[in-house]
Amino acid sequence: MGFIRAGSFKSYQEAGALSMFTFLAFMMLWQSNLLSPHGEKALVLLFIRSDCPVSNRYAPDLQRAYERYSMKGVDFRLIYPEAGLSTTAMEEHRKEYGYSIPAVLDADHHYVKEAGVRMTPEVAVFVRGRLVYRGRIDDRYVAIGKERPSPLHHDLEEVLAAVAAGKPLSFRETAAVGCVIEKLE
Amino acid sequence: MMWTLIPVLAWLAATALAPQSTAAPVTFNRQIAPLIYQACSSCHRPGEAAPFPLLNYEDVRKHAAQIVAVTRSRYMPPWLPEPGYGDFAGERRLTDAQLQLFADWLRDGCQEGNPTDLPPAPRYTPGWQLGPPDLVVQIPKPYRLVASGTDVFRNFIVPVDVQETKYVRAIEMRPGNKRIVHHANILIDRRRTLRSRDGEDGQPGFPGILTTTEARSDIFDPDSHFLFWKPGSILEPEPQDMAWRLDPGSDLVLNMHLRPSGKEEVVQPDVGFYFTTRPPTRHPMLLQLEHDGAIDIKPGAVDFAVEDHLKLPLGVSVLAIYPHAHYLGKQMEAWATLPDGTRRWLIKIPDWDINWQAVYDYRAPVSLPKGTDISMRITYDNSDSNPRNPNHPPKHVRSGPRSEDEMGHVWLQVLPAKETEEDPRVILQEAAMRRRLEKYPDDFVAHCNLGQLLVTRKQYSEALAYFHIALRQNPESVTARTGLGAAYLAEGRYDDALRELKEALRHDPDHVNARLNLARALGEKGDLDGAVRELERVLKIRPDNTEAHIGLGLGYFSLHRYAEALPHFQEAARRRPEDADIQTNLGLLLAMHGDLAGAIQAFQAALKVNPQDKTARGYLERAQAMAGQH
Numbered sequence: 001m002g003f004i005r006a007g008s009f010k011s012y013q014e015a016g017a018l019s020m021f022t023f024l025a026f027m028m029l030w031q032s033n034l035l036s037p038h039g040e041k042a043l044v045l046l047f048i049r050s051d052c053p054v055s056n057r058y059a060p061d062l063q064r065a066y067e068r069y070s071m072k073g074v075d076f077r078l079i080y081p082e083a084g085l086s087t088t089a090m091e092e093h094r095k096e097y098g099y100s101i102p103a104v105l106d107a108d109h110h111y112v113k114e115a116g117v118r119m120t121p122e123v124a125v126f127v128r129g130r131l132v133y134r135g136r137i138d139d140r141y142v143a144i145g146k147e148r149p150s151p152l153h154h155d156l157e158e159v160l161a162a163v164a165a166g167k168p169l170s171f172r173e174t175a176a177v178g179c180v181i182e183k184l185e
Numbered sequence: 186m187m188w189t190l191i192p193v194l195a196w197l198a199a200t201a202l203a204p205q206s207t208a209a210p211v212t213f214n215r216q217i218a219p220l221i222y223q224a225c226s227s228c229h230r231p232g233e234a235a236p237f238p239l240l241n242y243e244d245v246r247k248h249a250a251q252i253v254a255v256t257r258s259r260y261m262p263p264w265l266p267e268p269g270y271g272d273f274a275g276e277r278r279l280t281d282a283q284l285q286l287f288a289d290w291l292r293d294g295c296q297e298g299n300p301t302d303l304p305p306a307p308r309y310t311p312g313w314q315l316g317p318p319d320l321v322v323q324i325p326k327p328y329r330l331v332a333s334g335t336d337v338f339r340n341f342i343v344p345v346d347v348q349e350t351k352y353v354r355a356i357e358m359r360p361g362n363k364r365i366v367h368h369a370n371i372l373i374d375r376r377r378t379l380r381s382r383d384g385e386d387g388q389p390g391f392p393g394i395l396t397t398t399e400a401r402s403d404i405f406d407p408d409s410h411f412l413f414w415k416p417g418s419i420l421e422p423e424p425q426d427m428a429w430r431l432d433p434g435s436d437l438v439l440n441m442h443l444r445p446s447g448k449e450e451v452v453q454p455d456v457g458f459y460f461t462t463r464p465p466t467r468h469p470m471l472l473q474l475e476h477d478g479a480i481d482i483k484p485g486a487v488d489f490a491v492e493d494h495l496k497l498p499l500g501v502s503v504l505a506i507y508p509h510a511h512y513l514g515k516q517m518e519a520w521a522t523l524p525d526g527t528r529r530w531l532i533k534i535p536d537w538d539i540n541w542q543a544v545y546d547y548r549a550p551v552s553l554p555k556g557t558d559i560s561m562r563i564t565y566d567n568s569d570s571n572p573r574n575p576n577h578p579p580k581h582v583r584s585g586p587r588s589e590d591e592m593g594h595v596w597l598q599v600l601p602a603k604e605t606e607e608d609p610r611v612i613l614q615e616a617a618m619r620r621r622l623e624k625y626p627d628d629f630v631a632h633c634n635l636g637q638l639l640v641t642r643k644q645y646s647e648a649l650a651y652f653h654i655a656l657r658q659n660p661e662s663v664t665a666r667t668g669l670g671a672a673y674l675a676e677g678r679y680d681d682a683l684r685e686l687k688e689a690l691r692h693d694p695d696h697v698n699a700r701l702n703l704a705r706a707l708g709e710k711g712d713l714d715g716a717v718r719e720l721e722r723v724l725k726i727r728p729d730n731t732e733a734h735i736g737l738g739l740g741y742f743s744l745h746r747y748a749e750a751l752p753h754f755q756e757a758a759r760r761r762p763e764d765a766d767i768q769t770n771l772g773l774l775l776a777m778h779g780d781l782a783g784a785i786q787a788f789q790a791a792l793k794v795n796p797q798d799k800t801a802r803g804y805l806e807r808a809q810a811m812a813g814q815h
Contacts, residue, residue, distance in 0.1 A: 051237040053364075059447035060333040084247065097448050098332070142572040145260040145538070149335045149512070149575045180250040185294075 041073040042132075042163045044156075045124045046101065047117050049082055050093040052179035054144070055121035058137055059097035062121075065156060066101045072164040078103040081112045081120070081181050109184055122176035125159050127169060133159040135174030144177055211290040212298025213242045220286065221245055222307050224262045224277055227417040230309065234363040234416030240306060246295045253287050263541040270518075270533035271506070274546045275419065314420040315355055318457030320347070322437065326389045327453035330365055333445050335575075336540075338588050341390040342374075342383040343437040343456060349760045350731075352428035355421075355459040358414040358439065365450045367442040367540055370395070371412035374436040393586035394511065395440045409469045411507055411598055413544040422459065426466040431458070433729050433760075442540075464763040467600060469504060470610050472617060474519065474561040474595040477584035478625055482513065482567045482591065484579035489567065491593040493624070494560040498616045499609055501557075501599035502550035506532050509594040511539055512573040513565040513582060519595045524556040531559070531597070539573075539588075550600070563593040611641050629658050629665075636668050645676040663689045667699040674706050682706040695726050704736055713744050731760045735767060742770070747777055758787065765791040769801045772808070781812040 046062050048055035066076045078101045080090050087105055094103050106112060115124035116134060125133040138151035155174055162169055211217065221229075221239050229239035238244050245252065255261040256279060264278040290296075324341040331337075360366035372395060374380070382391040410429050423429065439454060474493040482489045508517045514537040521529045532545065553559070567579050575589040576582075582591050601609035615638045621631040632655035639648035652669035659665060670685035683706050689699040704719035717740040723733040734757040741750035754771040761767055772787030788805035791798055 053236040053446070056236075056447040057333065057445065143260075144255055144258065145540070146572055148572045148577075150577075152577060179248075180254050182247060182250050 041127065041166070042160075043075045043077070043126045044069075044160070045077050045079050045111060045115055045117075045126075047079045047081055047112070047115070047120050047122045047124070047181070049120040049179050049181075050080065050085060050089065052120045054141060054178035056097060058121050059099065061137060063097075063099055063101065065160060066099075069160045069164060074160060074163060076101045079106045079111045080104070081106045081109055081117075083107050083109075083182070083184055109181070112181055117176070118181055119176040119178045120181060121178050123156050125156075125163070127163060131171060132163075132169040133172050135172075136176045139174075141177035210293035210296055211286055212293075212296045212302065213245060213290070214298035214300060214302035216286045217245060217290050218242075219304050220279065220283055222304065224279055226307055227309070227419070232363070234366070236364070242297050246297075249287075249291045249295050253291050256284050256287050265534045265536070265538060265541055265543070266545060267533040267535050270530040271545070271551075272548045274548045313359075313457055314357055315422065315457075315459055318357065319460045320345075320351075320458040321455055322346075322458075323455040324389060324439070324453055327451045328389045330443050330450045330452060331445055332447055332449050335445075336367070336588070337392070337443040337445070338394045339390045339392055339441050339443060340379065340382075340395055341439040341441065341454070342380045343439060344380075345431065345435050345437055345458075347431060347433050347435075349433060349762075351431045351458070351460045352462070352464055353431050353458055354423050354425075354428045354461040356412055357420050357457045357459075358454055359457070360414070360441075360452065360454045362450055362452050363416060365443050365446050365452065366454070367416070367444050368542060369414040369442070369454070370440040371414065371456070372438040372440060373412075373431070374438050375432060375434075377434065377436045379438055380436055393440075394588055394592070395438065395586060409471055409598070411471075411505055411544040411596070413507065415543050424467070425461070425463060427469060428461050428463060428465050430465075444540075462762075468608075468610055469598050469600045470613055472559070472597045472599055472613070474559065474597070475593060476624055477592060477594075480565075480582070480584040480591050480593060482565050482582045484567060484576075484581055485569075486565070486567045487570070488515075489565040490562055491565070492560065492562045493595075494558050495617060495620050497553060497555060497557045497559065498612050499604050500555045500602040501553050501613070502602075503531065503547060503553060503597050503599050504550050505544055505546045505598040507542075507544040507594075507596040507598075508532060508534060508537075508561075508563075509542060509592055509596070510537055510563055510565070511588055511591050512575050513567050513571060513591050514539070514593070515564045515566045515571070517561070517563045517595070519559070519561045519597075521551075521553050522558040522560065524554060529553075532595075537563075555602075555604075559597065561593075561595040563595075565591060565593075607642065611638055614638055615642065627658065629655055629662070632658070633662075633665050633668055636665075636672060640668075640672045640675050643675075645672060648672045649676075661692060663693045663696050663699060666692070667696060667702060670699065670706070671702045674702055674709070677709075679706050679710050683710070697723055697727050697730060700726075701730075701732050701736070704733075704740075708736075708740065713740055716740050717744065729760075731757060734760070738767075738770065738774075742774070747774060750774055751778065758790075762790065763794050765794040765798050765801060768794070769798070769804065772801070772804055776804070776808055776811075781808055784808045785812065 070076055078094065078099060080103060085105060090103060090105050104111065115131070117124060121137055122135060123137055124131060135155060137156045139148070139153045139155070140151040141147045159169065225239045229235040229237065231238055237248065239248070262277040262279065264276065266273060268278060322343050322345055324343050328339065328341065356371065358369055358371060360369065383389070385391050410423065437456060443452065472495065474495060476491050476493045479491055506519065508519065510517065517532065517534040517537055519531040521531060523529065529551065531551065567574065567582055569577065569579060584591055601613050603609050615635065618631050618635040618638060621628055622635070625631065632651045636648045636651035636655065639651065649669065649672050652665055652672055655665040656662065656669065666685055666689040670682045670689060673682035673685060683703070686699050686703040686706060689696060690703065700719050700723050704716040707719060708716035717737060720733045720736045720740060723730055734753045738750050738753035738757055741753065751774050754767065754774055757767045758771045768787045768791035772784040772791065775787060776784035785805060785808050788801050788808060791801035792805065
């Protein structure tokens with residue numbers, strides 16, 4: 001695996017600074033599966049934090065989604081946007097919570113910026129390089145400390161089901177509830 | 186050209202929005218550390234309930250934005266009561282100005298500041314907070330909590346094996362796994378009635394939210410202390426004269442609120458007891474305001490209210506308050522209306538959250554004079570706009586112990602004023618039971634309890650009337666018939682007492698209380714042999730029954746069978762070391778057996794309990810004189 005190309009993400013944000021020609025060239029590369037060299041239909045970035053109780057409580061849900069949809073051509077990455085977290089500590093956390101999803105330590109918030117997320121847990125779903133969903137996993141948490149006994153809307157699940165079914169998706173965003181991703185110094 | 190303009194505009198916008206402040210920036214060492222130490226660190230440290238430590242600059246800087254967010258929404262530090270509606274010890278609420286400091290610190294770049302400004306970090310005692318306990322008990326088997334799903338409310342039974350009555354000055358629960366234990370309520374089940382449910386679903390304990398062990402039948406020995414654990418609690422021993430009694434043959438029931446963490450967790454709490462030799466001289470009492478019978482909430486109701494009140498027959502000092510509801514509870518209020526009509530707030534919680542329920546101790550006891558009316562009002566939101574509603578779509582909800590049922594309780598721990606020779610707790614209990622009958626006119630337990638209380642108050646004809654009503658409601662009840670027999674016995678109607686007690690024992694030959702009373706009635710009739718025979722039968726059923734040992738000691742003594750009396754007095758004295766009369770009787774028997782040293786010890790023990798005991802003093806002097814002659 002290990003196909004995530006930082007450069008391809010970066011170009012999305014910096015496109016404005018490039019010439020229109022380069023921008024269009026990037027866009028074309030994107031459309032042509034640059035992000036999914038193995039033919040994956042989508043990439044899901046799951047932003048979690050090792051000491052965030054909200055994202056930890058979602059561990060079984062995220063792992064279930066991975067087990068279900070990675071068979072159907074969806075690629076998953078756990079992203080730890082924690083400056084100061086060691087790779088060892090990250091791996092320990094991943095193991096402790098029963099994740100088999102590949103993980104990336106995002107100490108410099110590269111992926112945070114690319115996906116435009118602000119919270120953990122928050123998810124970003126890309127289909128062929130295009131962001132189609134950003135926000136909460138489901139609506140169990142209404143605010144921090146205020147939660148439903150069980151969610152009414154399973155947002156991530158709905159997006160993934162649509163992706164797996166090959167349905168066209170337009171960008172949708174929801175507000176994630178959890179731990180604020182701390183700014184870098 | 187266009188591209189270069191944007192940063193300039195951004196820069197202009199940023200400078201325009203920046204506060205025009207010349208004050209020194211907020212620093213961790215000067216302003217933030219004191220707040221963190223005071224309001225956060227007791228839970229946010231290793232081994233405690235909070236998910237990460239907040240003990241130093243680095244810890245806090247790493248969570249600065251999160252701290253600003255959760256303090257602004259007042260999710261942290263958790264504190265439900267509205268300020269100005271009761272003055273509570275250990276208040277964890279931060280002021281608006283303090284919240285602003287966190288925001289300013291983040292804005293100023295989370296500076297550490299001058300090291301000399303840093304106050305000393307709080308020190309915490311590792312392990313048991315009061316040192317090694319005198320007794321540690323643990324739930325026999327660990328409980329496995331699933332990784333995800335809704336919160337779990339579970340009751341764990343912990344047998345407590347003490348050989349004699351102990352006085353408890355402090356109890357500490359160590360949940361073993363604080364991350365998932367949200368709170369725990371510790372109950373004493375003196376009759377071990379709940380253990381039959383232990384393991385009913387294959388896992389240790391049984392489900393539900395309990396606040397009492399039974400329907401207030403232990404009225405002469407009421408539960409009188411809140412044994413509540415929440416994360417970050419500071420363990421305070423009871424005042425020296427307010428220890429509580431732990432009898433042999435009791436179970437602890439740990440009612441625990443557990444939150445799945447995202448991985449399977451194992452819980453096996455242990456509980457440490459700290460004993461004292463000093464029996465209590467002040468006896469607090471728990472008063473409950475409730476009207477669970479009126480909880481009948483239609484789906485969609487947004488403002489359903491439950492109310493209750495109780496007029497105090499004597500003055501009390503309120504020491505603590507424990508409001509309780511489940512997931513539909515919205516606003517809770519409790520107040521006292523003094524005889525002159527003024528209102529004193531006891532508590533107000535504008536946005537109830539079961540996750541942060543707690544016992545609140547008043548900073549200073551709240552004195553309420555005789556004739557004060559204490560009231561509660563709790564509202565409920567059973568609509569879909571209450572995200573915590575366990576039912577979607579909402580369902581009809583009534584009262585019950587399951588978390589999807591509702592409750593509405595306000596418990597007050599009070600010290601009743603002693604205004605007459607009578608035990609004020611009895612007077613207060615009588616008022617509570619009469620109020621209970623107003624709410625629930627057919628309540629069997631309340632009729633029995635009121636009967637028993639009135640016997641204590643020597644109001645026999647009314648007591649008999651309540652027992653007769655109880656027996657009409659439940660003619661087979663051995664409890665009610667035993668109560669009736671005991672009432673006749675107390676009134677001196679021994680033949681009526683014998684008739685009722687024998688009838689009770691016909692239904693249940695093993696009913697210890699009925700047989701003890703039968704023995705007493707026989708003794709009163711002069712049938713000492715019969716009395717002794719019945720007491721020996723009690724000991725066959727319940728070898729550890731102290732009353733039977735005392736009765737047998739007295740019975741054999743009166744029958745001049747001193748050798749048989751002695752072991753029973755010894756047993757009774759071992760179980761009730763604080764009972765001066767038992768010690769005095771034991772001393773007499775020992776002296777008669779020629780054991781002067783033992784006798785002197787027993788008389789001294791009696792005088793230690795009651796230095797004014799003239800009988801014991803007289804015997805002691807004589808025994809010492811006799812010992813001196815030998």
